[in-house]
Amino acid sequence: MNWFSLYVLGHAPWFWLGVMILCLLIESFTLALTTIWFACGALVMIFAAFLPLPFRWQLLLFLLVSAASMFFMRPVARRHISFKKPALNSDALVGKHVLVRERITALEKGAVKVNGVVWSATSADNTEIEAGTECVIKAIEGATVVVKKV
Numbered sequence: 001m002n003w004f005s006l007y008v009l010g011h012a013p014w015f016w017l018g019v020m021i022l023c024l025l026i027e028s029f030t031l032a033l034t035t036i037w038f039a040c041g042a043l044v045m046i047f048a049a050f051l052p053l054p055f056r057w058q059l060l061l062f063l064l065v066s067a068a069s070m071f072f073m074r075p076v077a078r079r080h081i082s083f084k085k086p087a088l089n090s091d092a093l094v095g096k097h098v099l100v101r102e103r104i105t106a107l108e109k110g111a112v113k114v115n116g117v118v119w120s121a122t123s124a125d126n127t128e129i130e131a132g133t134e135c136v137i138k139a140i141e142g143a144t145v146v147v148k149k150v
Helices: 004-009 010-028 037-050 055-080 089-093
Strands: 097-100 108-115 116-123 136-142 144-150
Touching: 010 037, 010 055, 037 055, 089 116, 089 136, 108 136, 108 144
Parallel strands: 116 144
Antiparallel strands: 097 108, 097 136, 108 116, 136 144
């Protein structure tokens, strides 16, 4: 055996604690719900390291516990944790109610005012919308909002 193996076997709980901390650090930067399961496996191994198991069996047990927790717990965690990004800039305008300022036709763009800014606008269903009509923003295509009558 080389010196590294002897050192790890002599200080196995500390080794697994280091593995757990490393996995938690990686998970905190990625938030991908992958290395958290290896951290769980390392946590189990901190206690299992006090048993007189050879390192290869410890490693096998670590991989089995990590794989099992990833296989069974990851789908549950994905359902309960939301990773939705907040709508930013123009995406936040979709769904807002606006008043048409200039008439919109199937062939010509009109105008709507949103948060104090005048945007060019088209109709979502190519219908004519008169000025003063309340509409909802359905999408944004470049610098043009796509609206539909309420």
